[in-house]
Amino acid sequence: MSSKAAMLNNQTAPSAAPPKGRQPALNGCPWHDVNAMLQSAGLRPTRQRMALGWLLFSKGARHLTAEMLYEEATLAKVPVSLATVYNTLNQLTDARLLRQVSVDGTKTYFDTNVSAHHHFYLEHNHELVDIPDPHLSLSRLPDVPEGYEIARVDLVVRLRKKR
Numbered sequence: 339m340s341s342k343a344a345m346l347n348n349q350t351a352p353s354a355a356p357p358k359g360r361q362p363a364l365n366g367c368p369w370h371d372v373n374a375m376l377q378s379a380g381l382r383p384t385r386q387r388m389a390l391g392w393l394l395f396s397k398g399a400r401h402l403t404a405e406m407l408y409e410e411a412t413l414a415k416v417p418v419s420l421a422t423v424y425n426t427l428n429q430l431t432d433a434r435l436l437r438q439v440s441v442d443g444t445k446t447y448f449d450t451n452v453s454a455h456h457h458f459y460l461e462h463n464h465e466l467v468d469i470p471d472p473h474l475s476l477s478r479l480p481d482v483p484e485g486y487e488i489a490r491v492d493l494v495v496r497l498r499k500k501r
């Protein structure tokens with residue numbers, strides 16, 4: 339039996355796991371979907387916003403700072419200012435198409451996965467990673483003041499390399 343046949347036989351079971359959580363509506367043509375997302379956020383689909391939306395949402399779940407997206411846009415030769423990147427990210431967050439995760443009070447990441455989930459923060463390279471366990475829960479939440487309810491619990495577990 340040739341090794342080629344063995345390789346072909348191996349391809350019977352696609353093992354790609356479905357993406358975790360709710361993904362932005364990218365079922366059809368991504369370009370069309372980005373357009374639809376911008377429209378749903380009440381944003382005019384300008385070329386700059388379309389390009390930023392494409393960079394953000396065409397690669398699955400991601401955690402990006404405004405600076406990181408600005409750098410990607412620059413590399414992709416998208417003529418856009420850092421201010422526009424910030425504005426667009428904030429507008430998409432207001433429209434709940436992105437979720438903000440703050441670390442250290444100085445770094446703000448924008449998460450394309452807006453479903454409820456928690457994060458590891460890798461201190462050595464400032465990377466935010468989803469905690470794979472969707473069932474993670476806190477054993478006891480604090481009592482909240484009268485008239486309030488908990489909107490969301492954001493847990494960031496900071497990791498450093500063992501010495």
Ligand SMILES: [Zn+2]
Nearest residue numbers: 449451467468
């Ligand atoms: Zn995340």
